[in-house]
Amino acid sequence: MNDTTTHSAATASRFIDAGRWAISTIFLLNGVGIGLWAAHVPTVQARMGINTGMLSMVLLTIAAGALLAMPLMGGLTGRWGTRRMVLVSGFAFALMLGVIMMVPNLQLLFGAAFLFGVSNGALDVAMNANASEVETARGLPTMSSFHGFFSLGGLFGAAIGGVLIGQGWGHGQGALGMALACAVILALVTPRVMGFAPHADGASHFALPRGAAVGLGLLALLCFAVEGALVDWSALLMRERTGASEASAALGFSAFSIAMAACRFAGDRLIVRFGAVRVMVLGGLAMFAGLALATTSTHFALSACGFALIGLGAANVVPLLIGAGGRIPGMSPGAGVAAVATLGYGGLLLAPPVLGWVAMHSSVTMALGMLSLSGLVIALNARILKHK
Known part of the structure; x- marks a missing residue:
């Protein structure tokens, strides 16, 4: 009986550790994507021939998309579970990471910027919610290290973006390759992302701030x-x-x-x-x-x-x-x-x-x-x- 209990505890511990490193990888990938975009902002501005004021409107559109997506994702994670929402928003973010730096005109840039913001805001909520559940399952503080991986990814993404631009791949080709790489890595870690039971309270409302x-x-x-x-x-x-x-x-x-x-x-x-x-x-x-x-x-x-x-x-x-x-x-x-x-x-x-x-x-x-x-x-x- 004791051996069985010990074995079950060890199995559960390995399962939780695997889930921890899987969601850490997704935090890293999100950081890489944001850093990659930050490095390409001047290149996108030059390619589109827009001034600083118009660029500010593009950046505001990204932020607006994220703000709209966050409360919606709060409800969806409660209804469908954090694991499913991490995967959906993660693949959407990888897709839009490639699209936003390849669109041919200003109108499509605004559309891509909005969807990029939506996917990033949705992923931000979903991965943090899953990380919170992993932290609870571990019974130890873990959230800071998750955000550490995001910060590390941002540094990597900015550095990679600089290299891609320096090699003449700054007009979307390099970003598309990185987006595909992120999608492949996301697919590889998918089986390890921990699934938790949905919460009924999130099933039918936006998660606007309250209480x-x-x-x-x-x-x-x-x-x-x-x-x-x-x-x-x-x-x-x-x-x-x-x-x-x-x-x-x-x-x-x-x-x-x-x-x-x-x-x-x-x-x-x-x-x-x-x-x-x-x-x-x-x-x-x-x-x-x-x-x-x-x-x-x-x-x-x-x-x-x-x-x-x-x-x-x-x-x-x-x-x-x-x-x-x-x-x-x-x-x-x-x-x-x-x-x-x-x-x-x-x-x-x-x-x-x-x-x-x-x-x-x-x-x-x-x-x-x-x-x-x-x-x-x-x-x-x-x-x-x-x-x-």
């Missing part, structure tokens, strides 16, 4: 706002404060990205050792201190260290909030994740234009300096995790 998800989502919004602001404004801040060249100024965001990826892989161990609340408090304080350093220093190295400190602080905040969203009582993991992610993603949309308005009337330094208060708000409200 406990609102507080979690608002904190996620603040963290995403910092990330979105750094994408658009970090290089300008470096040039304004330190006088760095265009090439050197880009290193600020690189320091942020590398620090974030590294800390996410260490995040699960940190949470086990220090607890989720303490990790989130320290994360918020690090975000505040990093932004303060980056916006006040006139020395290149200190400013870069500030961006790295922001990455270290922000690394585990969103994984903790997303994981908590997947454990809200009375909501399916997909519905909870979708609700938190929908609000959080709004930060990526709102922060750049709002900060741009502030910068226009003052300076980039002032705009990002005001945003540093987000870290304090996150730290002061970290105890919200104790109730999830």
Whole structure:
């Protein structure tokens, strides 16, 4: 009897570990796709002959598609299960990754951008919901490492995109090849993605933020706002404060990205050792201190260290909030994740234009300096995790 129990436990453990690495691979592939697209944005702009304003509308269309898909996917994961939705949205994302960089005219680019956003938003919710279920099955913090694979994939995707463009394959040929490779890898890991019983509560509604998800989502919004602001404004801040060249100024965001990826892989161990609340408090304080350093220093190295400190602080905040969203009582993991992610993603949309308005009337330094208060708000409200 004991031998049978031990054998069953070992089999279950191997099954869960296989599911963990399968969904980790999908996080990696999603990151690769986003990094690949980011590297191709200037190439797509040049090929279409559009100005910065029109490009901004294309990027906004992607974000709009994602925002529309997230609450819908929250309901679908509850009805059909996270495994099925991960696979459907994963293959759709791989398809649109190839299409968006090969369309021949502006009208089709807007259509492809919307569908690319829809597939990415849907995959974001589905894979995070499945990851939350895997984390629960393991009984150990795991979400940070999943997001670490996404960050690592983003770095890989951007690097691969740069190589493809450098080889003259930047007009869609290389992206199509990468999309096919992602689809093949997705098919190979499909049998290992864990399937969980659907949750009836997600069967008939959009997973709009409600109840406990609102507080979690608002904190996620603040963290995403910092990330979105750094994408658009970090290089300008470096040039304004330190006088760095265009090439050197880009290193600020690189320091942020590398620090974030590294800390996410260490995040699960940190949470086990220090607890989720303490990790989130320290994360918020690090975000505040990093932004303060980056916006006040006139020395290149200190400013870069500030961006790295922001990455270290922000690394585990969103994984903790997303994981908590997947454990809200009375909501399916997909519905909870979708609700938190929908609000959080709004930060990526709102922060750049709002900060741009502030910068226009003052300076980039002032705009990002005001945003540093987000870290304090996150730290002061970290105890919200104790109730999830």
